Amino acid sequence: MMNIIDIKDWGLGLSEHVLIAGPCSAESPQQIETIAKGLKESPVELFRAGVWKPRTRPGSFEGVGVEALEWLQIAKDILDVPVTVEVAKTEHVEAALKAGVDVLWIGARTTVNPFSVQEICEALRGTDIPVMVKNPINPDLQLWLGAFERLNKVGIKKVAGIHRGFSDPYEKRYRNKPEWSLPIHLKRMIPGLSVICDPSHICGAREIIGAVSQRAINFGLDGLMIETHHDPDNAWSDAKQQITPQALKIIYESLIFRENVDEHPEMLNELDQFRQKIDLLDTQLLELFAERFKVIEQVGDYKREHNLAVYQPSRWEEVMESRIQDGLRKNLTEKFMKSLLFAIHEESVKKQEAQLKETRPLTNA
Ligand SMILES: O=C(O)C(=O)C[C@]1(C(=O)O)C=C[C@@H](O)C=C1
Numbered sequence: 001m002m003n004i005i006d007i008k009d010w011g012l013g014l015s016e017h018v019l020i021a022g023p024c025s026a027e028s029p030q031q032i033e034t035i036a037k038g039l040k041e042s043p044v045e046l047f048r049a050g051v052w053k054p055r056t057r058p059g060s061f062e063g064v065g066v067e068a069l070e071w072l073q074i075a076k077d078i079l080d081v082p083v084t085v086e087v088a089k090t091e092h093v094e095a096a097l098k099a100g101v102d103v104l105w106i107g108a109r110t111t112v113n114p115f116s117v118q119e120i121c122e123a124l125r126g127t128d129i130p131v132m133v134k135n136p137i138n139p140d141l142q143l144w145l146g147a148f149e150r151l152n153k154v155g156i157k158k159v160a161g162i163h164r165g166f167s168d169p170y171e172k173r174y175r176n177k178p179e180w181s182l183p184i185h186l187k188r189m190i191p192g193l194s195v196i197c198d199p200s201h202i203c204g205a206r207e208i209i210g211a212v213s214q215r216a217i218n219f220g221l222d223g224l225m226i227e228t229h230h231d232p233d234n235a236w237s238d239a240k241q242q243i244t245p246q247a248l249k250i251i252y253e254s255l256i257f258r259e260n261v262d263e264h265p266e267m268l269n270e271l272d273q274f275r276q277k278i279d280l281l282d283t284q285l286l287e288l289f290a291e292r293f294k295v296i297e298q299v300g301d302y303k304r305e306h307n308l309a310v311y312q313p314s315r316w317e318e319v320m321e322s323r324i325q326d327g328l329r330k331n332l333t334e335k336f337m338k339s340l341l342f343a344i345h346e347e348s349v350k351k352q353e354a355q356l357k358e359t360r361p362l363t364n365a
Pocket of ligand 1: 312313319344
């Protein structure tokens with residue numbers, strides 16, 4: 001069990017719908033000042049700016065470096081909010097702590113590497129600075145979880161996650177594809193953990209940032225980190241995905257925040273009638289699954305006796321095709337049908353494969 005301090009109790013005045021904004025990269029003291037002044041109109045609670053930028057290929061702007069840390073004080077003074085930067089190695093942590101940065105974040109390309117995460121953790125030992133951890137670039141929940149465990153082991157309890165989407169070469173709509181089920185799983189695995197959404201890196205294009213921000217809120221994420229620049233088209237990094245402080249204000253004001261039903265006992269009562277029906281249907285589904293797997297076992301015995309392969313491609317193709325069509329007629333999506341059928345088939349072949357190794361005498365085959 002991890003020991004987590006809720007984002008509201010970090011002592012920084014952050015709320016349950018935290019809004020983090022600021023440029024992708026700190027470029028100059030004037031740039032920080034202009035952006036911070038623009039952000040005064042929005043309920044920004046934490047100011048972000050990249051100082052060290054991990055870039056895919058060398059030659060791109062890699063951040064101003066340590067010199068930019070002191071410019072963050074300008075934003076702090078104008079907005080009266082804490083500031084956060086990304087750190088990727090020991091020297092970054094040391095410099096950020098020395099400069100009085102309030103919150104650190106670990107980027108997706110760092111979370112993916114346990115050696116780097118451990119290096120950061122060692123540099124943090126003995127401090128209690130809050131750390132936000134972006135998801136690793138690949139949708140590996142264990143790797144994301146591992147970063148929190150490493151932080152917790154060196155005594156960092158003020159932690160939060162950031163969902164910035166996942167790299168997928170076939171994805172066309174997003175720069176980094178969102179996987180909304182992953183932050184939900186992570187929140188279940190680390191009770192009390194806030195997970196913030198970074199629509200800028202998910203979208204890669206400013207036009208869809210509003211829609212993705214609303215989806216994040218709908219899925220119960222705990223806040224937004226949105227890259228903001230006074231002149232986005234001329235930003236030194238990630239120009240296409242940055243928005244102006246004015247656009248941020250419009251997006252934020254259009255968001256609809258939704259509540260958890262647990263805080264509304266009267267609605268809980270009303271929902272209960274539906275939930276009882278769902279309970280019953282789930283029980284029936286499980287009974288049917290159990291029955292299906294009993295038949296699978298009988299087929300498994302038959303296969304063992306007659307030396308047949310567990311995986312039967314032509315039959316499985318037929319099952320997939322017919323069930324998907326049936327599901328579509330019943331308004332179930334192809335994606336859902338495929339993942340359900342994959343799960344069923346995986347369990348069936350695992351059971352039958354285990355049966356092949358058994359030595360008990362065959363009874364009913
Ligand atoms: O038909 C079989 O041979 C089965 O064992 C059943 C089943 C299934 O789950 O429907 C399982 C494995 C095979 O690859 C094909 C189908």
